[in-house]
Amino acid sequence: MIFAIMIGAMLFGFILTALQAPQALMALVTDAQVSRWFIFIGINLVLLALGCVLETVSIILITLPMLYPIVKSLGFDLIWFNVVMLINMELALITPPVGMNLFVIKGISPDSTIGQIIRGAVPFAVIMGFEIVLLCFAPQLATWLPAVLQ
Structure with missing residues (x-):
């Protein structure tokens, strides 16, 4: 199944490249007179919305x-x-309706309802949201190790 997703994504990428969609999207974004943080928030919202309906690898x-x-x-x-x-992709793994980790937990704990599992995952989703906000204000938290290794 993962290979089918990869093949479909590669074909989709080839079509986008042939249509020059990434270049057009980049021109649209760079020509827009908005803050780069506004675009970053938009990217994260799109990733979160996609995480609700697609699998993370795709x-x-x-x-x-x-x-x-x-x-x-x-x-x-x-x-x-x-x-x-x-x-953001980890957040997608616990976001209904396609959150794969929710179904894994349901398989491990058949006595629990999916509602109970989702309520148990909400604090983790909130923490991941705070992690993204924290990394926006302190990006060196994510880049200190690669900077040390250079």
């Missing part, structure tokens, strides 16, 4: 080729953005 394979040039042109650190994106 989201990464579909969106990253389009987001990479935008994030780079806005001047964000790419390592920092990838950390934020992965936290």
Whole structure:
């Protein structure tokens, strides 16, 4: 199944490249006279919405080729953005209706209802949201280790 997702995402990426969609999207974003943080919030909201209906691997394979040039042109650190994106994808794993971890927990604990499992996951979702906000205000939390290793 993962290979089918990867093949579909690669075909989708090829079509987007042939249509020059990433270049058009980057031109649209760079021509807009809005704050780079407004665009960053929009990117995170789109990733969160996609996380509600798609699986994380497919989201990464579909969106990253389009987001990479935008994030780079806005001047964000790419390592920092990838950390934020992965936290967002972790959030997608516990977000209904497709949150795979919710179904894994249901399989492990058949006596629990899905409602109980979702209520138990809400504090973790809130914490992940705070992590993203914290990384926006202190990006060095995500980039200190790669900076030390250079």
